[in-house]
Amino acid sequence: MCHGAFMNNISEHSRRCRSSKRADRGSTRSLIIDAAGRVFAEKGFAKTTTREICQKAGVNSAAVNYYFGSKEGLYDEVLVEAHRQIISLDQMKTIMEDSAMSDEDKLRFVFSLVFRTAANASGLWGIKVLMRELAFPSAEFPRSLKDEILPKAKLMRGLMGRLVNAPADSVKAAHAAFLVMMPCAYLLLFSEKIRSSILPELAYREEMVRSMHAYTMAGLSALRG
Amino acid sequence: MCHGAFMNNISEHSRRCRSSKRADRGSTRSLIIDAAGRVFAEKGFAKTTTREICQKAGVNSAAVNYYFGSKEGLYDEVLVEAHRQIISLDQMKTIMEDSAMSDEDKLRFVFSLVFRTAANASGLWGIKVLMRELAFPSAEFPRSLKDEILPKAKLMRGLMGRLVNAPADSVKAAHAAFLVMMPCAYLLLFSEKIRSSILPELAYREEMVRSMHAYTMAGLSALRG
DNA sequence: AAAAAATTAAAACATATGTTTGAAATTGAC
DNA sequence: GTCAATTTCAAACATATGTTTTAATTTTTT
Numbered sequence: 001m002c003h004g005a006f007m008n009n010i011s012e013h014s015r016r017c018r019s020s021k022r023a024d025r026g027s028t029r030s031l032i033i034d035a036a037g038r039v040f041a042e043k044g045f046a047k048t049t050t051r052e053i054c055q056k057a058g059v060n061s062a063a064v065n066y067y068f069g070s071k072e073g074l075y076d077e078v079l080v081e082a083h084r085q086i087i088s089l090d091q092m093k094t095i096m097e098d099s100a101m102s103d104e105d106k107l108r109f110v111f112s113l114v115f116r117t118a119a120n121a122s123g124l125w126g127i128k129v130l131m132r133e134l135a136f137p138s139a140e141f142p143r144s145l146k147d148e149i150l151p152k153a154k155l156m157r158g159l160m161g162r163l164v165n166a167p168a169d170s171v172k173a174a175h176a177a178f179l180v181m182m183p184c185a186y187l188l189l190f191s192e193k194i195r196s197s198i199l200p201e202l203a204y205r206e207e208m209v210r211s212m213h214a215y216t217m218a219g220l221s222a223l224r225g
Numbered sequence: 226m227c228h229g230a231f232m233n234n235i236s237e238h239s240r241r242c243r244s245s246k247r248a249d250r251g252s253t254r255s256l257i258i259d260a261a262g263r264v265f266a267e268k269g270f271a272k273t274t275t276r277e278i279c280q281k282a283g284v285n286s287a288a289v290n291y292y293f294g295s296k297e298g299l300y301d302e303v304l305v306e307a308h309r310q311i312i313s314l315d316q317m318k319t320i321m322e323d324s325a326m327s328d329e330d331k332l333r334f335v336f337s338l339v340f341r342t343a344a345n346a347s348g349l350w351g352i353k354v355l356m357r358e359l360a361f362p363s364a365e366f367p368r369s370l371k372d373e374i375l376p377k378a379k380l381m382r383g384l385m386g387r388l389v390n391a392p393a394d395s396v397k398a399a400h401a402a403f404l405v406m407m408p409c410a411y412l413l414l415f416s417e418k419i420r421s422s423i424l425p426e427l428a429y430r431e432e433m434v435r436s437m438h439a440y441t442m443a444g445l446s447a448l449r450g
Numbered sequence: 451a452a453a454a455a456a457t458t459a460a461a462a463c464a465t466a467t468g469t470t471t472g473a474a475a476t477t478g479a480c
Numbered sequence: 481g482t483c484a485a486t487t488t489c490a491a492a493c494a495t496a497t498g499t500t501t502t503a504a505t506t507t508t509t510t
Contacts, residue, residue, distance in 0.1 A: 028487080044361060046271035049467060060489050065469055134419055135360060136269065146422070153423045174426035175436040182408040194359055197371070198378045201399035211400040215444035222443030223436060253457080274497060285459050290499060 029067050031057040036064075037078050041128035045075055045138050075138070078129060085126030086117065089151055096155045103162050104217065107180070110156075111209055111216075114184045121188070131189035156181065164223045176223055180216050254292050256282040261289075262303050266353035270300055270363050300363070303354060310351030311342065314376055321380045328387050329442065332405070335381075336434055336441075339409045346413070356414035381406065389448045401448055405441050 035057035039048045050064045050071050057063075068074040095101070095109060117127050133141055154168070160176040161168035195202065202208065260282035264273045275289045275296050282288075293299035320326070320334060342352050358366055379393070385401040386393035420427065427433065 044269075044271065046269065050469090051467070060487095061468095062470080062489070063487090066487075071468065132361075135414055136357075137419055150423065169426070171426045171432065172436075174424045175433060175440075178424055178427055179408050179437065179440050182411040183404050186407040186411060189360055194362060198375065199399045199403055201394070201396045202403055207396065208400060211397075211448060212404065214447045215400075215404050218447030219440035219444035222439045275499090276497070285457095286498095287459070287500080288457090291457075296498065 028057075028059050028063055031059060032063060032067060032074065033077055033081055036074050037081060037125040037129060040075065040078055041125035041132070044132055044136075045071075050074075079133070079141075082126030082129045083148055085124050086130070087113065087152075089148060092152055092155055096159060103159060106159055107163065107216065108209075108213055110159075111184070111212055114187060115209055118187050121192075127188050131185060134185065135189065153177075163220050166224075172223060176220055179219060179223075183212065253282075253284050253288055256284060257288060257292060257299065258302055258306055261299055262306060262350040262354060265300065265303055266350035266357070269357055269361075270296075275299075304358070304366075307351030307354045308373055310349050311355070312338065312377075314373060317377055317380055321384060328384060331384055332388065332441065333434075333438055335384075336409070336437055339412060340434055343412050346417075352413050356410060359410065360414060378402075388445050391449075397448060401445055404444060404448075408437065 032053060036048075036053045039053050039056060051061055053074075054061045054063055064071065064074055068077060095106060098106075101109075117124060121128065157173055157177050158168045160180065161170065161173035164172050164176045166172040166176075257278060261273075261278045264278050264281065276286055278299075279286045279288055289296065289299055293302060320331060323331075326334075342349060346353065382398055382402050383393045385405065386395065386398035389397050389401045391397040391401075
């Protein structure tokens with residue numbers, strides 16, 4: 001009766017560092033999170049079944065409820081892991097507060113991070129899960145994640161404000177943030193099937209980064225003046 | 226046994242113009258499509274139950290299968306109706322081929338159409354359903370609708386090509402189309418809940434149209450040169 | 451008005467799916 | 481090696497939901 005559902009609070013570190021003898025390459029728990037991430041990214045929460053996750057992970061169907069209590073509990077953990085995959089708040093802070101870097105270079109850094117992520121989309125399921133949440137937030141969208149997204153958004157708005165020469169909380173900065181970030185968001189979210197049929201010429205290449213950067217800087221300059 | 230599932234082919238006009246004596250304000254069929262559109266727009270296909278649709282429409286649960294054969298059949302009809310709500314291919318052709326209008330004005334027209342739609346989003350469920358399909362196409366995404374979307378996309382790429390002084394099927398035009406249209410797409414798709422928490426200053430006002438237009442024209446000019 | 455057709459309604463049905471159960475197997479501590 | 485704790489497994493369970501059925505009701509036709 002002492003089931004694993006209550007183990008979510010136990011430090012993950014201790015579980016990870018324990019030499020796993022049952023499963024050679026990664027504990028059952030990690031196997032489930034990874035399989036779940038891939039399936040959730042592809043199908044979304046509602047269309048995903050725990051049976052498919054367990055099958056892909058090669059574990060028994062009862063494992064989800066044993067380790068995570070419920071499908072929702074698993075999804076929560078997947079969201080946490082998704083954030084880890086992209087960029088931590090600390091990393092982002094470091095870059096945004098780096099005085100040796102121009103604001104234009106910071107923007108370029110964001111674009112290349114986006115492109116790297118988009119190009120790696122098959123391996124990194126995290127960004128797809130998070131973008132799904134942004135477009136269609138699930139009931140399970142936890143406050144703790146909002147607390148992670150909002151600070152990052154605030155950093156971006158600071159950058160945008162400086163680029164259009166306006167306060168971070170001004171309407172102008174909001175417009176700039178929206179106009180700059182939405183193509184990024186869609187680049188990460190857009191269904192590959194649809195994109196390739198509507199815009200087959202659009203490839204994730206250096207050429208595209210240059211176009212985005214040129215287009216964005218010119219647009220921001222127009223907002224500024 | 227002569228059930229309504231086979232009536233989908235009968236002209237809707239005859240059904241509409243027939244004096245409806247059972248249901249005063251709109252036939253059962255239309256009631257279902259409208260209720261379904263609202264629920265599908267809000268929750269997506271998977272999370273929507275036919276029982277909720279029927280309850281919202283005030284009809285019996287069996288009505289969906291009676292009139293549309295299945296939940297998928299109903300969804301197909303909702304997609305057809307969604308296209309009708311926005312703009313027809315013919316209307317769009319007329320505008321795009323209007324030689325009395327500058328390309329810049331045509332772009333402005335697109336933006337105001339987008340804004341009108343976004344501001345009316347509560348009443349018009351069609352755009353939300355279509356945007357969901359663009360981001361996460363369902364298995365039911367019918368070829369006939371692709372045949373409606375692709376021609377419209379081609380018209381937009383023609384406009385974009387002229388604006389950046391490049392052929393419609395060039396990489397440059399594809400980049401332009403992507404960079405210009407993605408903020409529009411997201412404006413229509415973005416979860417209101419999330420938008421208002423991340424960008425509370427962003428309202429659907431004339432001010433925003435002006436920002437978008439200025440930003441976009443400057444960006445396109447940069448792509449051109 | 452009578453008969454036929456179409457529609458509506460309530461309930462039953464079948465299936466998919468999240469979850470629980472209880473036993474078997476494995477692991478780690480002594 | 482023994483024993484308790486943990487993990488795995490197969491099966492069962494409960495529920496939600498798309499669908500079907502059958503009869504009652506309404507509408508249309510003649």
